[in-house]
Amino acid sequence: MSEAAEASVPVLAGQLAAVGQRCYARGWALGTSGNFSAVISRCPFRLAISASGREKRCLHADDILTVDAFGAPVGTHRAVPSAETLLHVTIAQVRRASAILHTHSVWGTILSDVHAHGRGLNVSGYEMLKGLRGVTSHQHSEWIPILENDQDMPRLAQRVSDLLQAHEGVHGLLLRRHGLYTWGDTLEEAERHVEILEFLFETLCRSVVCGTTAGAEV
Amino acid sequence: MSEAAEASVPVLAGQLAAVGQRCYARGWALGTSGNFSAVISRCPFRLAISASGREKRCLHADDILTVDAFGAPVGTHRAVPSAETLLHVTIAQVRRASAILHTHSVWGTILSDVHAHGRGLNVSGYEMLKGLRGVTSHQHSEWIPILENDQDMPRLAQRVSDLLQAHEGVHGLLLRRHGLYTWGDTLEEAERHVEILEFLFETLCRSVVCGTTAGAEV
Amino acid sequence: MSEAAEASVPVLAGQLAAVGQRCYARGWALGTSGNFSAVISRCPFRLAISASGREKRCLHADDILTVDAFGAPVGTHRAVPSAETLLHVTIAQVRRASAILHTHSVWGTILSDVHAHGRGLNVSGYEMLKGLRGVTSHQHSEWIPILENDQDMPRLAQRVSDLLQAHEGVHGLLLRRHGLYTWGDTLEEAERHVEILEFLFETLCRSVVCGTTAGAEV
Amino acid sequence: MSEAAEASVPVLAGQLAAVGQRCYARGWALGTSGNFSAVISRCPFRLAISASGREKRCLHADDILTVDAFGAPVGTHRAVPSAETLLHVTIAQVRRASAILHTHSVWGTILSDVHAHGRGLNVSGYEMLKGLRGVTSHQHSEWIPILENDQDMPRLAQRVSDLLQAHEGVHGLLLRRHGLYTWGDTLEEAERHVEILEFLFETLCRSVVCGTTAGAEV
Numbered sequence: 001m002s003e004a005a006e007a008s009v010p011v012l013a014g015q016l017a018a019v020g021q022r023c024y025a026r027g028w029a030l031g032t033s034g035n036f037s038a039v040i041s042r043c044p045f046r047l048a049i050s051a052s053g054r055e056k057r058c059l060h061a062d063d064i065l066t067v068d069a070f071g072a073p074v075g076t077h078r079a080v081p082s083a084e085t086l087l088h089v090t091i092a093q094v095r096r097a098s099a100i101l102h103t104h105s106v107w108g109t110i111l112s113d114v115h116a117h118g119r120g121l122n123v124s125g126y127e128m129l130k131g132l133r134g135v136t137s138h139q140h141s142e143w144i145p146i147l148e149n150d151q152d153m154p155r156l157a158q159r160v161s162d163l164l165q166a167h168e169g170v171h172g173l174l175l176r177r178h179g180l181y182t183w184g185d186t187l188e189e190a191e192r193h194v195e196i197l198e199f200l201f202e203t204l205c206r207s208v209v210c211g212t213t214a215g216a217e218v
Numbered sequence: 219m220s221e222a223a224e225a226s227v228p229v230l231a232g233q234l235a236a237v238g239q240r241c242y243a244r245g246w247a248l249g250t251s252g253n254f255s256a257v258i259s260r261c262p263f264r265l266a267i268s269a270s271g272r273e274k275r276c277l278h279a280d281d282i283l284t285v286d287a288f289g290a291p292v293g294t295h296r297a298v299p300s301a302e303t304l305l306h307v308t309i310a311q312v313r314r315a316s317a318i319l320h321t322h323s324v325w326g327t328i329l330s331d332v333h334a335h336g337r338g339l340n341v342s343g344y345e346m347l348k349g350l351r352g353v354t355s356h357q358h359s360e361w362i363p364i365l366e367n368d369q370d371m372p373r374l375a376q377r378v379s380d381l382l383q384a385h386e387g388v389h390g391l392l393l394r395r396h397g398l399y400t401w402g403d404t405l406e407e408a409e410r411h412v413e414i415l416e417f418l419f420e421t422l423c424r425s426v427v428c429g430t431t432a433g434a435e436v
Numbered sequence: 437m438s439e440a441a442e443a444s445v446p447v448l449a450g451q452l453a454a455v456g457q458r459c460y461a462r463g464w465a466l467g468t469s470g471n472f473s474a475v476i477s478r479c480p481f482r483l484a485i486s487a488s489g490r491e492k493r494c495l496h497a498d499d500i501l502t503v504d505a506f507g508a509p510v511g512t513h514r515a516v517p518s519a520e521t522l523l524h525v526t527i528a529q530v531r532r533a534s535a536i537l538h539t540h541s542v543w544g545t546i547l548s549d550v551h552a553h554g555r556g557l558n559v560s561g562y563e564m565l566k567g568l569r570g571v572t573s574h575q576h577s578e579w580i581p582i583l584e585n586d587q588d589m590p591r592l593a594q595r596v597s598d599l600l601q602a603h604e605g606v607h608g609l610l611l612r613r614h615g616l617y618t619w620g621d622t623l624e625e626a627e628r629h630v631e632i633l634e635f636l637f638e639t640l641c642r643s644v645v646c647g648t649t650a651g652a653e654v
Numbered sequence: 655m656s657e658a659a660e661a662s663v664p665v666l667a668g669q670l671a672a673v674g675q676r677c678y679a680r681g682w683a684l685g686t687s688g689n690f691s692a693v694i695s696r697c698p699f700r701l702a703i704s705a706s707g708r709e710k711r712c713l714h715a716d717d718i719l720t721v722d723a724f725g726a727p728v729g730t731h732r733a734v735p736s737a738e739t740l741l742h743v744t745i746a747q748v749r750r751a752s753a754i755l756h757t758h759s760v761w762g763t764i765l766s767d768v769h770a771h772g773r774g775l776n777v778s779g780y781e782m783l784k785g786l787r788g789v790t791s792h793q794h795s796e797w798i799p800i801l802e803n804d805q806d807m808p809r810l811a812q813r814v815s816d817l818l819q820a821h822e823g824v825h826g827l828l829l830r831r832h833g834l835y836t837w838g839d840t841l842e843e844a845e846r847h848v849e850i851l852e853f854l855f856e857t858l859c860r861s862v863v864c865g866t867t868a869g870a871e872v
Contacts, residue, residue: 022711030413031349055410057240104346106421114428127803127832128758131685137805138831149345151355177356178345192709195684203760208428209645210768210862248631249567273628275458322564324639332646367563369573395574396563426646427863466849467785491846493676540782542857550864585781587791613792614781644864 012038012048012187013064019191020050020059023103028198029056033104033179035082038187039092045069049088051079069093086157087181094164097183099190104179107201112146112174114205120145120174123200131196132171133189143167144197146174172197230256230266230405231282237409238268238277241321246416247274251322251397253300256405257310263287267306269297287311304375305399312382315401317408322397325419330364330392332423338363338392341418349414350389351407361385362415364392390415448474448484448623449500455627456486456495459539464634465492469540469615471518474623475528481505485524487515505529522593523617530600533619535626540615543637548582548610550641556581556610559636567632568607569625579603580633582610608633666692666702666841667718673845674704674713677757682852683710687758687833689736692841693746699723703742705733723747740811741835748818751837753844758833761855766800766828768859774799774828777854785850786825787843797821798851800828826851 016036023029023036034056037049047067050056054063065077071085082088088100115121123129124141132142145163150156160181163173171193172182182197184190234254241247241254252274255267265285268274272281283295289303300306306318333339341347342359350360363381368374378399381391389411390400400415402408452472459465459472470492473485483503486492490499501513507521518524524536551557559565560577568578581599586592596617599609607629608618618633620626670690677683677690688710691703701721704710708717719731725739736742742754769775777783778795786796799817804810814835817827825847826836836851838844 027417030417031346031410033346033349033417055406106417106424109344109346109421110425110428113425125831126763127829128685128687128763131687138803139805149356151357175345177343188709192685199681199684199687199760203763205424205428206760206859207764207767210764210859245635248635249564249628251564251567251635273624324635324642327562327564327639328643328646331643367574369575393563395561423642423646463853466853467782467846469782469785469853491842542853542860545780545782545857546861546864549861585792587793611781613779641860641864 009040009048009066010061012040013061015187016048016050016064017059017061019101019187020056022191023101023194024056024059026105026198028103028105028108028194030104031055035084035088035102036100037082037085037088037092038099039097040066045089045093046074047085047089047092049081049085051077052082053080084153086153087160090157090161091164091181091183094161095183097190098185099187100181100183101190101194102179102181103194103198105198105201107205108174108180108198109177110205111201112176112178116146116148116176118146121204123204126200126203128196128199128203131192133184133193143170144172144174145170146176149176149178227258227266227284228279230258231279233405234266234268234282235277235279237319237405238274240409241319241412242274242277244323244416246321246323246326246412248322249273253302253306253320254318255300255303255306255310256317257315258284263307263311264292265303265307265310267299267303269295270300271298302371304371305378308375308379309382309399309401312379313401315408316403317405318399318401319408319412320397320399321412321416323416323419325423326392326398326416327395328423329419330394330396334364334366334394336364339422341422344418344421346414346417346421349410351402351411361388362390362392363388364394367394367396445476445484445502446497448476449497451623452484452486452500453495453497455537455623456492458627459537459630460492460495462541462634464539464541464544464630466540467491471520471524471538472536473518473521473524473528474535475533476502481525481529482510483521483525483528485517485521487513488518489516520589522589523596526593526597527600527617527619530597531619533626534621535623536617536619537626537630538615538617539630539634541634541637543641544610544616544634545613546641547637548612548614552582552584552612554582557640559640562636562639564632564635564639567628569620569629579606580608580610581606582612585612585614663694663702663720664715666694667715669841670702670704670718671713671715673755673841674710676845677755677848678710678713680759680852682757682759682762682848684758685709689738689742689756690754691736691739691742691746692753693751694720699743699747700728701739701743701746703735703739705731706736707734738807740807741814744811744815745818745835745837748815749837751844752839753841754835754837755844755848756833756835757848757852759852759855761859762828762834762852763831764859765855766830766832770800770802770830772800775858777858780854780857782850782853782857785846787838787847797824798826798828799824800830803830803832 020036032053035050037047040046048064051063065079066074067081068074071089091100127138129135129140182193238254250271253268255265258264266282269281283297284292285299286292289307309318339362345356347353347358400411456472468489471486473483476482484500487499501515502510503517504510507525527536557580563574565571565576618629674690686707689704691701694700702718705717719733720728721735722728725743745754781792783789783794836847
């Protein structure tokens with residue numbers, strides 16, 4: 001880890017805390033749900049991640065700690081890293097993502113359930129898709145995979161890893177009745193992906209009410 | 219009551235007022251609905267509770283008063299304690315809860331009506347359940363009992379007491395067309411329970427729209 | 437008008453402006469919809485009311501002017517009083533209300549349309565009803581009358597007057613596809629009535645989705 | 655461009671940034687969606703417009719740049735103008751609008767899809783329509799045209815131009831699964847039109863749930 005990178009950890013922690021508070025304000029990280037991380041360095045691998053059990057309403061830079069490639073805490077921080085740390089580490093490594101955000105919205109929870117039997121949903125035809133990295137037209141077809149929820153984190157991390165390698169183009173994934181994981185090359189990009197995918201989840205769910213479901217084809 | 223505990227009453231009152239304002243902001247305590255309490259001491263029993271008829275938008279520490287084990291005001295505060303004080307006292311004593319929060323959301327009101335004939339609803343399979351004290355897996359099955367609403371507080375308090383003794387594992391209960399009571403070992407835990415249960419109520423109600431009701435089995 | 441009352445006009449104007457901003461924040465007074473008034477004196481009759489065409493987002497005390505019993509401006513304020521001033525004057529006089537608030541929410545708009553053929557709706561069984569002045573039990577039955585919308589204000593004011601004299605117990609009324617009028621003995625009470633009635637409108641509309649409409653019997 | 659107009663550009667940029675942040679707060683400009691412009695001068699034609707790819711949450715006056723009648727940047731600002739700049743220029747010229755706002759809400763996205771086959775929807779009978787410039791009665795019938803979305807901006811701008819010339823009375827238009835364009839003689843009026851049209855979109859979509867669709871006749 002370079003000195004420059006080390007110096008940026010407090011800044012990164014403050015930014016992650018601010019993202020967490022904004023997700024809470026939108027209702028995407030109620031209770032202690034949601035967790036947020038950003039890569040500090042690749043070699044050695046170091047990830048800044050929110051501590052377990054913190055309420056996102058008042059998430060503070062002090063609630064962010066550093067873990068290694070095995071998800072083990074590095075340094076003197078007394079907090080326990082998020083229970084889902086291994087998923088963050090996996091996404092950071094397989095996707096080479098710089099920031100990973102996990103939200104837990106009402107709409108994501110519902111959609112992950114409705115489309116669970118199809119193991120995902122296909123979203124196409126929406127202008128909002130253009131906010132996803134590399135997408136240049138609303139005619140893009142985005143596959144959002146859904147994994148069954150699991151409390152065995154090493155097993156779930158392996159399934160996330162397999163999934164990301166099988167589906168190189170995806171920008172996010174849903175855990176059933178649990179929520180969204182998305183990521184980006186920067187923390188700003190990852191937060192934009194949260195907003196875009198959560199917008200699409202809400203739009204797809206609400207479209208059912210209005211008699212149109214053309215947007216999501218399973 | 220120890221001197222230390224007495225000293226903390228103004229702090230506790232300020233914290234309860236802040237919880238009330240946050241519940242109002244989320245739309246869970248409109249009008250004068252909602253009431254909030256925290257145990258000051260067990261012996262003698264003293265409870266800090268929001269006064270009757272206060273608007274939660276601008277709830278202030280001065281709107282919190284102290285009552286005894288019979289719900290009668292203690293001290294020189296001129297305000298009348300919440301009409302539902304006896305329910306708070308009962309929950310504090312039967313559950314040995316340290317904080318009791320009552321919210322009155324649109325979704326809780328609707329859900330308490332839809333499942334009234336079953337005297338409650340069973341919620342399982344949601345990751346969000348893990349935010350409830352002692353729950354470690356989404357496969358947990360949470361029973362949320364529903365009681366008929368009643369303006370006779372001693373009678374309703376007795377029914378709450380009976381219910382809590384019959385269902386030791388519950389984390390909250392609904393009064394029909396009225397709202398949620400939940401509690402915690404700390405005020406922070408009680409507020410987390412509010413957020414988790416209100417999230418689940420919204421999710422269950424909205425799921426109906428999207429054609430899935432698997433989450434709530436009566 | 438007593439000197440004491442005159443002195444309080446700037447304070448009243450500031451309070452009305454704050455109410456307007458809060459209604460805007462909740463989405464109950466978007467665009468230039470919504471208008472808000474409070475009685476300054478009964479003899480001579482003077483009413484403080486929001487000016488026509490003001491955006492409620494940034495409603496300011498300067499946007500409040502004074503009108504007489506005919507809805508005509510009093511004093512040197514250059515603004516035009518709200519187009520619906522006569523309705524406020526009528527409610528202030530027939531009901532002897534001290535504050536009259538008109539909101540324009542999505543749910544009120546929809547409900548006023550759904551129940552227009554019945555010229556109103558009956559709401560009963562909700563604890564929230566107890567927030568209405570004089571209601572002491574959820575078993576109360578509240579009739580909310582609905583009038584056809586009309587751009588002829590003297591004619592509409594006459595119909596409001598007739599309606600209020602025919603239904604002495606009502607706490608509010610809906611104009612079809614237009615919104616809610618409610619009032620109170622104080623501005624605080626009127627704002628509480630807005631919150632309670634808007635809560636009930638949202639609950640009744642959303643209940644339809646969840647398969648229960650027992651709350652509103654026409 | 656007069657000196658007076660030149661002097662007002664920083665003020666205009668600050669106002670546009672504030673409008674963008676308010677639209678974000680309401681959920682009408684998530685991700686990098688939404689763009690906002692205002693005419694600086696007619697001769698030569700100069701338009702202040704939000705830069706491409708900016709997040710509206712923290713839109714700042716520095717994110718606003720100046721373009722000419724061809725949508726080409728004028729001056730030393732390094733940012734790229736919004737991809738949809740040509741649509742703004744077209745509306746500013748064909749309608750002689752002074753401010754053009756594009757929002758991207760869930761309800762607008764859904765409604766633009768539901769009514770796409772009819773190439774628009776007719777809205778009448780709502781009091782809220784009176785907030786649109788020149789409308790004096792709720793009995794007004796407002797046609798809201800819907801255009802198929804297109805990534806070819808010159809082609810889409812031509813279709814917008816044709817549409818505005820064919821339908822002189824419209825106050826806004828929808829791009830399918832994309833969002834709303836509306837405008838005004840002042841920035842304040844354009845923002846009011848956003849609020850009114852977004853209110854109507856939400857009301858129309860939600861009305862379907864409650865079993866009434868009388869408000870929108872295709």
